[in-house]
Amino acid sequence: MNDAQADFEVTARIEGCGGRAGRLHTPHGTIATPAFVPVATKATVKAVLPEAMADLGAQALLANAYHLYLQPGADLVAEAGGLARFMNWPGPTFTDSGGFQVMSLGVGFGKVLSMDSGAVRSDQVIAEGKERLAHVDEDGVTFKSHLDGSRHRFTPEVSMGIQHDLGADVIFAFDELTTLLNTRGYQEESVERTRRWAQRCLDEHHRLTVAAPDKPRQMLFAVVQGAQYEDLRRAAARGLVGLRDPAGAGFAGYGIGGALEKERLGEIVGWVTDELPEDRPRHLLGISEPEDLFAAVAAGTDTFDCVQPSRVARGSAVYTADGRFNLSAARHRREFVPIEDGCDCYTCAHYTRAYVHHLFRAKEFVAGTLATIHNERFTVRLVDRMRAAIEAGEFAELRAETMGRYRDRRGART
Amino acid sequence: MNDAQADFEVTARIEGCGGRAGRLHTPHGTIATPAFVPVATKATVKAVLPEAMADLGAQALLANAYHLYLQPGADLVAEAGGLARFMNWPGPTFTDSGGFQVMSLGVGFGKVLSMDSGAVRSDQVIAEGKERLAHVDEDGVTFKSHLDGSRHRFTPEVSMGIQHDLGADVIFAFDELTTLLNTRGYQEESVERTRRWAQRCLDEHHRLTVAAPDKPRQMLFAVVQGAQYEDLRRAAARGLVGLRDPAGAGFAGYGIGGALEKERLGEIVGWVTDELPEDRPRHLLGISEPEDLFAAVAAGTDTFDCVQPSRVARGSAVYTADGRFNLSAARHRREFVPIEDGCDCYTCAHYTRAYVHHLFRAKEFVAGTLATIHNERFTVRLVDRMRAAIEAGEFAELRAETMGRYRDRRGART
Numbered sequence: 001m002n003d004a005q006a007d008f009e010v011t012a013r014i015e016g017c018g019g020r021a022g023r024l025h026t027p028h029g030t031i032a033t034p035a036f037v038p039v040a041t042k043a044t045v046k047a048v049l050p051e052a053m054a055d056l057g058a059q060a061l062l063a064n065a066y067h068l069y070l071q072p073g074a075d076l077v078a079e080a081g082g083l084a085r086f087m088n089w090p091g092p093t094f095t096d097s098g099g100f101q102v103m104s105l106g107v108g109f110g111k112v113l114s115m116d117s118g119a120v121r122s123d124q125v126i127a128e129g130k131e132r133l134a135h136v137d138e139d140g141v142t143f144k145s146h147l148d149g150s151r152h153r154f155t156p157e158v159s160m161g162i163q164h165d166l167g168a169d170v171i172f173a174f175d176e177l178t179t180l181l182n183t184r185g186y187q188e189e190s191v192e193r194t195r196r197w198a199q200r201c202l203d204e205h206h207r208l209t210v211a212a213p214d215k216p217r218q219m220l221f222a223v224v225q226g227a228q229y230e231d232l233r234r235a236a237a238r239g240l241v242g243l244r245d246p247a248g249a250g251f252a253g254y255g256i257g258g259a260l261e262k263e264r265l266g267e268i269v270g271w272v273t274d275e276l277p278e279d280r281p282r283h284l285l286g287i288s289e290p291e292d293l294f295a296a297v298a299a300g301t302d303t304f305d306c307v308q309p310s311r312v313a314r315g316s317a318v319y320t321a322d323g324r325f326n327l328s329a330a331r332h333r334r335e336f337v338p339i340e341d342g343c344d345c346y347t348c349a350h351y352t353r354a355y356v357h358h359l360f361r362a363k364e365f366v367a368g369t370l371a372t373i374h375n376e377r378f379t380v381r382l383v384d385r386m387r388a389a390i391e392a393g394e395f396a397e398l399r400a401e402t403m404g405r406y407r408d409r410r411g412a413r414t
Numbered sequence: 415m416n417d418a419q420a421d422f423e424v425t426a427r428i429e430g431c432g433g434r435a436g437r438l439h440t441p442h443g444t445i446a447t448p449a450f451v452p453v454a455t456k457a458t459v460k461a462v463l464p465e466a467m468a469d470l471g472a473q474a475l476l477a478n479a480y481h482l483y484l485q486p487g488a489d490l491v492a493e494a495g496g497l498a499r500f501m502n503w504p505g506p507t508f509t510d511s512g513g514f515q516v517m518s519l520g521v522g523f524g525k526v527l528s529m530d531s532g533a534v535r536s537d538q539v540i541a542e543g544k545e546r547l548a549h550v551d552e553d554g555v556t557f558k559s560h561l562d563g564s565r566h567r568f569t570p571e572v573s574m575g576i577q578h579d580l581g582a583d584v585i586f587a588f589d590e591l592t593t594l595l596n597t598r599g600y601q602e603e604s605v606e607r608t609r610r611w612a613q614r615c616l617d618e619h620h621r622l623t624v625a626a627p628d629k630p631r632q633m634l635f636a637v638v639q640g641a642q643y644e645d646l647r648r649a650a651a652r653g654l655v656g657l658r659d660p661a662g663a664g665f666a667g668y669g670i671g672g673a674l675e676k677e678r679l680g681e682i683v684g685w686v687t688d689e690l691p692e693d694r695p696r697h698l699l700g701i702s703e704p705e706d707l708f709a710a711v712a713a714g715t716d717t718f719d720c721v722q723p724s725r726v727a728r729g730s731a732v733y734t735a736d737g738r739f740n741l742s743a744a745r746h747r748r749e750f751v752p753i754e755d756g757c758d759c760y761t762c763a764h765y766t767r768a769y770v771h772h773l774f775r776a777k778e779f780v781a782g783t784l785a786t787i788h789n790e791r792f793t794v795r796l797v798d799r800m801r802a803a804i805e806a807g808e809f810a811e812l813r814a815e816t817m818g819r820y821r822d823r824r825g826a827r828t
Contacts, residue, residue: 072775358456
């Protein structure tokens with residue numbers, strides 16, 4: 001069952017930093033890393049069919065345990081044969097733990113989180129006049145559904161149960177999300193609590209795995225928190241690396257979470273990867289902007305997910321090597337050229353900016369489909385190019401060339 | 415240029431009635447008839463990419479001159495290389511004349527039409543408190559855009575100009591839409607006016623065709639109106655059949671329009687086809703329900719279009735051989751079976767009712783995509799089966815078997 005030694009291999013390194021290329025083997029296929037993993041929140045990449053995601057080179061998809069728990073229910077997905085089969089995706093899948101969503105969506109009023117606990121002292125970060133919808137205690141999180149306000153409770157064991165029902169190849173330990181509004185003291189407590197929860201996840205994952213020996217192997221990743229504090233990030237990573245399940249196995253990989261200051265992303269990620277074992281894969285949660293991807297790859301992370309490429313696409317924003325622009329702007333009305341010159345995506349091969357502009361103006365669903373395909377292909381291809389550059393020893397050149405051009409033109413367009 | 419003698423051939427007939435199978439040859443391909451033509455109102459079948467339409471067997475698509483005139487503009491579509499190229503559809507295309515839309519959408523408040531004219535006496539059908547947005551006179555129709563209320567004017571010549579810009583293989587003469595609320599007197603006037611407009615369309619079509627000898631040939635269909643009156647329908651058809659362009663050619667085919675009483679559809683269509691030349695194709699505008707399609711084919715019509723399969727799909731209603739049902743109803747939540755047992759569509763091959771139900775509940779775009787693919791395939795396949803049955807001499811058997819089952823179960827489900 002536990003084949004942690006063989007499931008990831010590093011095949012090339014970036015000289016002078018922690019970055020690397022590799023291969024992550026899962027029961028549903030191998031992911032060449034670094035790799036961008038598009039998000040299929042509710043068991044579908046919004047507006048796009050799975051064949052299109054395969055065609056654009058997506059190697060894996062990531063869905064949300066929180067969303068699928070609420071709707072349609074993890075038990076129903078299990079009955080359907082698991083997440084991949086339910087959504088007709090033949091390749092590897094990831095699910096996050098729900099830790100991020102119970103805190104960020106459970107509140108339901110933007111980004112301000114409210115936390116309290118009985119046994120544990122906590123900050124009371126409460127936006128004025130807003131109901132607290134998520135409450136953290138030592139055992140887990142009680143939250144209200146963003147759909148109907150109904151009350152629910154996630155614990156490490158509940159999250160593992162849900163993620164075993166969903167059956168993704170890569171699953172994440174249940175962690176606590178903090179914000180930059182939390183005090184240093186609270187961050188310290190939170191990191192410790194996340195470590196205790198991680199141990200419970202390891203134990204429960206082991207128990208569930210042993211109880212269902214015929215199911216495909218699932219790889220459990222811990223999530224390293226610690227906000228913007230170097231000592232906390234390093235301590236969090238070390239703490240998680242030291243954990244073992246009852247059979248003596250550690251985590252199959254490591255996620256890096258939390259709100260990262262964009263300017264210091266590479267630095268913060270570097271503290272963490274410096275503490276992590278070289279032979280385990282690392283997933284950075286929630287990034288997709290070109291400069292962030294370069295920084296994260298250079299700092300030694302292997303996979304990435306983000307809703308951004310599809311979310312902004314549905315709002316008509318598209319990425320190109322020259323920068324990002326808004327397709328519904330009037331100046332694109334008669335542009336009978338592809339969204340991006342030379343792009344190899346389905347959208348650019350078959351449609352003009354003028355057509356997609358028309359679809360956005362006409363409020364046609366297919367506008368979001370075409371723009372999403374382009375943006376996901378742009379992001380997947382960018383990370384694929386990083387992988388090829390690492391293997392060719394040309395990562396620094398690719399980064400300088402790409403970001404020089406991307407930044408220059410983005411400035412010129414806005 | 416005018417190849418009217420060779421562009422349609424009847425290959426088989428239904429014994430004892432006017433129904434037939436045939437082949438309609440266009441510059442972009444041949445349509446085996448009878449054939450259902452899905453609607454791509456604004457140059458896209460809502461929620462579905464063109465490859466999926468080709469995969470599900472659609473032989474042609476029909477777009478709306480009115481919608482494309484307002485947005486993005488027919489000149490822009492012409493600049494893009496025409497409708498088919500603009501929307502990446504490699505096969506034959508149809509456009510309607512805008513006659514229906516300027517009256518039904520121009521009003522903007524449902525189905526009540528308002529008409530007046532200077533020279534011509536008319537009924538004043540005006541819903542209380544609703545602004546009249548369309549005005550008919552002898553020369554054409556002045557209307558307000560349903561998008562922004564701006565004023566526009568369509569005449570037969572304007573409609574021909576737009577449809578030549580759009581460049582579809584089959585185009586329709588500009589006709590006046592009446593409703594069951596109009597008096598017999600007004601219907602008579604309207605049929606006469608539609609005939610005069612048809613002559614102007616023939617002339618303008620000829621002029622535009624001669625002026626652009628290198629463009630692919632477009633086939634102009636007249637539209638037969640006459641409401642529920644046998645004498646009017648027959649007179650309308652005879653009047654249009656007698657018209658000739660300056661080169662002596664008549665219409666390439668005939669559309670049958672107007673609000674048809676469902677129970678008398680076959681009868682009313684039969685009056686018209688009885689008057690039309692056997693060697694010309696006939697298009698019945700705006701039908702897709704199984705019983706209507708059977709009645710229309712039996713009565714000798716060859717092609718059909720309707721927004722219904724995709725419109726109801728986006729509202730989660732799906733067709734099966736057993737009847738129509740609503741996929742978002744709670745009873746389908748755990749049905750791990752295809753929408754329709756034995757269906758050969760993409761959706762049924764890859765997804766369960768439970769999954770599509772989940773997508774509808776989760777308000778995911780892809781729900782509409784998957785349901786539309788199923789409903790369009792259902793409708794296209796049904797008409798394809800009629801064609802095969804005609805060729806095999808088994809149309810009556812197919813009709814009895816299909817409608818017996820469809821009606822029985824629909825009753826049971828509602």
